[in-house]
Amino acid sequence: MKLDLQFFAQQMHAKDTVSASLAECFVTIEGNRYNFMQAINLEAKFEKNKTEVPILGKTGKGNKATGWKGSGSATFHYNTSIFRELLVRFKENGEDVYFDIQVTNEDPTSSVGRQTIILKDCNLDGGILTKFDADAEYLDEDIDFTFEDFEMPEKFNILAGMQ
Template identity: 50%
Template sequence: MNGNITMASENAVSAKMAECYFTINGRRYNFMQMVDFTAEVEKKKSTVPILGRPMEGNKTVGLKGTFSGKAHYNQSVMRKALTEYKDTGTDIYFDVMIRNSDPSSGVGAQTVNILGCNTDKITLAKFDAAGEWLEEEMEGTFEDWNMPEMFNELQGL
């Protein structure tokens, strides 16, 4: 293999070995009912015309953070926050902490704090007479993040 270094399979991080906490109005909730969660940052770019070449350039001019996830429909925390906004006009911003840690992997753990989250839509009520259990989708935007803990760099990276 010409000395090609490859990743050891045990260094794949298990999708299920994670923790998820929401902090809303100073109270930290263990959102163990989350099934999946994704936070993404999109780079906003402007096109830059450049004299002397046919190819335009691209310059990053900002960032936009969005999140989405799915949870078991078995908590009222987010509906309570939405009701508070409806009743008072005070919107709720919250933080989400995601920690991935698979003890069988050599990469260690990574913690990402998603800050200034604000939902775009929340399921108010639901049922499914043909279903096995209830789940709800969640999506929104966020304004910042930090990474107090990062995966170890794999040998050969």
């Protein structure tokens, strides 16, 4: 049996990692699109809801996906009142405003191209109303949110050697 050594020689190039800071983040609230250049980081997660399924003839149970939920967190520089305005609206009249977040990752030195994810119907879990820190270099704020849908209009290229 002859091994194809060329298959084993394929390795990812360091240049094909995606720079952590080369991204764009846009938030769309009620038709107004904001460039959230004050974002420091953002992470959105997709979690499957699973149900254990008993199976006759097996000592273990199977797992069946029965739905999903989306949640996320982000850190921003503390220099915008946009999200606080949504909290005020909820406090004043119970109006819970949903919004979209679009994130595009693209590193021009990488051959993977760009990926865009749009998180749909995002909703804040809460937020910081005010803060100060006399010992800090700058102020930032963390937010947690949920989302109800997402789209991926652009996806990364498959790297050479992956197929």
